[in-house]
Amino acid sequence: xxxNIKLTFALAVALACPAWSQAPASPEFAPLExxxxxxxxxxxxxxxxxxxxDPAAEIEADGVKTDADGDAKFWTxxxxxxxxLEIVRETSHPxxxxxxxxxxxxxxxxxxxxxxxxxxxxxxxxxxxxxxGAERTDAPALKQPADMKKEIYPANADAHTELREAEExxxxxxxxxxxxxxxxxxxxxxxxxxxxxxxxxxxxxxxxYEVVHIDLGDDEKKNPDLxxxxxxxxxxxxxxxxxxxxxxxxxxxxKNGEFEDARGLTPEVLLAFLNQWKP
Numbered sequence: 001x002x003x004n005i006k007l008t009f010a011l012a013v014a015l016a017c018p019a020w021s022q023a024p025a026s027p028e029f030a031p032l033e034x035x036x037x038x039x040x041x042x043x044x045x046x047x048x049x050x051x052x053x054d055p056a057a058e059i060e061a062d063g064v065k066t067d068a069d070g071d072a073k074f075w076t077x078x079x080x081x082x083x084x085l086e087i088v089r090e091t092s093h094p095x096x097x098x099x100x101x102x103x104x105x106x107x108x109x110x111x112x113x114x115x116x117x118x119x120x121x122x123x124x125x126x127x128x129x130x131x132x133g134a135e136r137t138d139a140p141a142l143k144q145p146a147d148m149k150k151e152i153y154p155a156n157a158d159a160h161t162e163l164r165e166a167e168e169x170x171x172x173x174x175x176x177x178x179x180x181x182x183x184x185x186x187x188x189x190x191x192x193x194x195x196x197x198x199x200x201x202x203x204x205x206x207x208x209y210e211v212v213h214i215d216l217g218d219d220e221k222k223n224p225d226l227x228x229x230x231x232x233x234x235x236x237x238x239x240x241x242x243x244x245x246x247x248x249x250x251x252x253x254x255k256n257g258e259f260e261d262a263r264g265l266t267p268e269v270l271l272a273f274l275n276q277w278k279p
Contacts, residue, residue, distance in 0.1 A: 029090070029097060031122060031129040036083055039075045039105075047072040052123060052130040061136045063261050071134065079108035088187070089148045097122040097129065100187055102144050117144050117263050119187065141266040143198075145190040152193050153184050153215035159223050163248070166210040170246035176279050177246065178209040181232050182239040183216045188262035189239045195262070195270055204271070208278030209243075236260060243277040252277055 031050065038047040051057040051068035059071045088100040100119040107114045120134040163177075170177055182189035196205060205211060216222050220234055227234060230242040231253045237260025242253035258273075259265065 029092075029099065029122075031097075032085075032099065035131075036085065039078070039083060040080050042076045042079060044072045044076045047075060050129075050131055052125065052132045055132075057131050058133040059136070060134075062138055062264050068131075071136065074136070074138075077109060078105050078114055080105045081108045082106040086146065088145060095124040096132075097124075100148075102146075115139055137261075137263045140263055142191055142263065142270075143194045144263060145187070145194055148184070148187065148190050150190065150193070151184060152189060153182065153213050155215075157213075157215060159212070159214050159226060163212050163214075163226070166212045167246055167248055170210045173210070174279060175208055175210050175246065176251065176277065177244040177248070178205070178211045178274075179214055179226075179230055179242040179244060180211060180239055181214045181216055181227065181230075181234075181242070183218065183220065185218060186238050188237075188260060191262040192239050192259060192270075195265075195267065198267065200267065201271065201274070204274045204278060208274070233257075241273070 035047065035050050038050065048068050051071070053068075057068045057071075059066045059068065061071065061074065083106070084104040086102040086104075088102060089098075090100075091098045098119075098121050100117070103116045103118055105114040105116065117137040117140050118134060119136075121132045122129050123132040163179075166177055169175070180189075180192065182192075195201060196211070214223050214226050216227070216234070216238060220238070229248075230244065230250055232240045232242060233255060234240070236254070236257030239259050239262060240254050240257070241259055243251040245251060259270075
């Protein structure tokens with residue numbers, strides 16, 4: 001998830017901010033119900049009215065910039081007969097609200113269930129709530145997390161100690177190191193973690209790599225020496241991967257945020273990376 005470039009509306013900052021509640025502030029966020037009803041009604045005008053116009057809402061769909069019109073047209077074109085929402089994470093503040101959910105849309109357009117992952121940042125403008133920015137992933141190929149409760153990056157973990165121990169195991173097992181830079185607040189880090197647990201991924205990881213999770217913390221300032229050592233460009237987003245030899249010598253690191261939008265990747269892309277750099 002790229003907080004500095006891709007999500008210029010600072011959705012990820014909102015969802016990560018420790019001052020926000022980690023659970024919904026109320027049993028139901030009324031504007032979300034309005035949004036859902038507008039989608040089911042197929043009412044583009046009602047739906048578009050829920051987006052910020054000043055400043056204009058910033059929307060991305062499968063990594064491509066679009067606008068409120070484009071997003072509204074996508075949802076109404078589905079001709080939804082019903083939508084089942086599964087909230088992954090929801091955070092609240094008096095004048096802003098962040099939410100990530102998975103939507104299973106019963107589509108009348110093709111008679112199928114369309115799965116979409118949607119992350120939206122709402123802002124209170126006067127008496128009304130409007131979508132300030134959103135990131136949409138259509139029909140994700142990788143499993144999306146049901147929640148973000150797993151502590152992939154334990155707060156008390158010592159990354160330097162874990163790295164040294166992983167180097168020792170890598171030497172003994174003739175493996176390389178796979179360093180995963182990320183943070184618990186990062187949705188795409190949870191997507192990547194789930195992908196690494198797939199049956200088709202596990203044998204490659206077990207045979208070729210010792211995996212080390214490097215925590216960047218809420219502000220992405222944790223473990224700066226390791227970020228520098230393994231040449232991780234944080235301005236390109238996280239999760240970010242690096243591969244190193246068993247002695248810690250860098251083999252390759254991402255330079256263009258290749259995995260920061262993990263939710264939209266295919267298994268083949270990740271498998272190709274692992275196979276390319278395995279020993």
